[in-house]
Amino acid sequence: FCGGYDHKRKAGLVHIADHHISPGKKQWTWGNHEFGYAWDRNLTDEDGPYIELMAGVFTDNQPDFSFLAPGETKAFRQFWYPIREIGPVRKANKDAALSLTVGDGKARVGICTAQSFPDARVSLRASGRELARWTRHLAPGSPLLELVVLPSDIKETDLAIVVQTNDHKDLLHYAATPLAMCDRPEPATEPRLPDEISSGDELYITGLHLDQYRHATRHPEAYWREVLRRDPGDSRCNNAIGLWHLRRGEFHQAEQHFRRAIARLTQRNPNPADGEPHYNLGLTLRYLGRDAEAYDAFAKAAWNRAWQSPSYLALAEIDATRREWQAENQYLARCLQTNQQHLAARNLAVMVLRKLGEHEEANLLLHETLRFDPMDCWARYLFQGTLPSNNQVLLDLAIDHARASFLAEAIEILGHANLKAEDGSVPILLYAIGYFHEQGGD
DSSP, X not given: OEEEEEXXXXXXXXXXXXXXXXXXXXXXXXXXXXXXXXXXXXXXXXXXXXXXXXXXXXXXXXXXOOOOOTTOOOOOOEXXXXXXXXXXXXXXXXXXXXXXXXXXXXXXXXXXXXXXXXXXXXXEEETTEEEEEEEEEEBTTBOEEEEEEOOTTOOGGGEEEXXXXXXXXXXXXXXXXXXXXXXXXXOOOOOOOGGGOOOHHHHHHHHHHHHXXXXXXXXXXXXXXXXXXXXXXXXXXXXXXXXXXXXXTOHHHHHHHHHHHHHHHTTTOSSOSOOHHHHHHHHHHHHTTOHHHHHHHHHHHTTSGGGHHHHHHHHHHHHHHTTOHHHHHHHHHHHHHHOTTOHHHHHHHHHHHHHTTOHHHHHHHHHHHHHHOTTOHHHHHHHHOOOOSOHHHHHHHHHHHHHTTOHHHHHXXXXXXXXXXOSSOHHHHHHHHHHHHHHTTO
């Protein structure tokens, strides 16, 4: 858990999450300088400096990211709730937060709960003996606050607090321990320039880091190009530079680098351990309109377990352009065998099953998808015909349909866009509508 407390307002917050997926938490302030004062003015009405309580999942800190594979879903639970009057929290879970302050021979005990617990029992103990017991109706607006005079032989580290429900189930247990001393983390450093790094592996990893994080003076491609200057066939850096070109729409350059990566990976073994360059090559070839070659690349990428799910979906999308519904359905089934919660695959499968006349199976799959994610806009569209009002989301949904050549549906979806929006989305929406008409022969 982590939390913050405003002593002046006698109120605070508690955050609860699994430490294994939410290890990084912090309190942040802009600091005492003109730069910080400017942000205080931007982000508050008139009360100046403030604290941001930050927490996230699959991250060590706010700007730290983890990788997300195509079609992957990362699921998590975290809980936030307010506390009042009890002071800084010593221990908390999703049900209750507890504080303990010791001074001048007295112990101050505070308990806040996130829901109502009638006749809850709170016990203050020391070295195995009970010093005090209270029975209270604990609720979010009714904290327990008690002051206990301690025997002269009791130290803070002897104390323990147990909070139980009225049927003797433990809500929270805290035993005071000495504060642990921790090493101060090393400050972040700026990467050295590419020509100052001798290791090709370090150059690749540095480029990967810079690809994830923005940096004012360092760019990832410079580090990968330095590796390729030394070894033009390096598979990892060719794949990385290929992706860099792909995201910029430079498809011919991307293809060259992916093919060089594949050439190195298959130099000794025609079946490489890493299927990513084949998958990326398939994406590039689809953008170039060379679906037959893309099909071969995706099929090879699917030899590798890590890339089976996105590769099978890509193969299914190409089969859909050919109206080969049975083949597409088989690839979608394989995709879902390796990634049951691939929402795009599930939704496309519903459309294909309807094409095959398997309406009962399609409905079962659709209802299961909505249980996974009731807010999935594609599933909601398939279920009730409802569409989001956001132009960007409509464009994403239309592109999902268009990749599988459901062009009429894509055009119909964009027909619901707000063409008077002032968010900059209208030109690309109109371009997409025109492109889909062109692809459909109109």
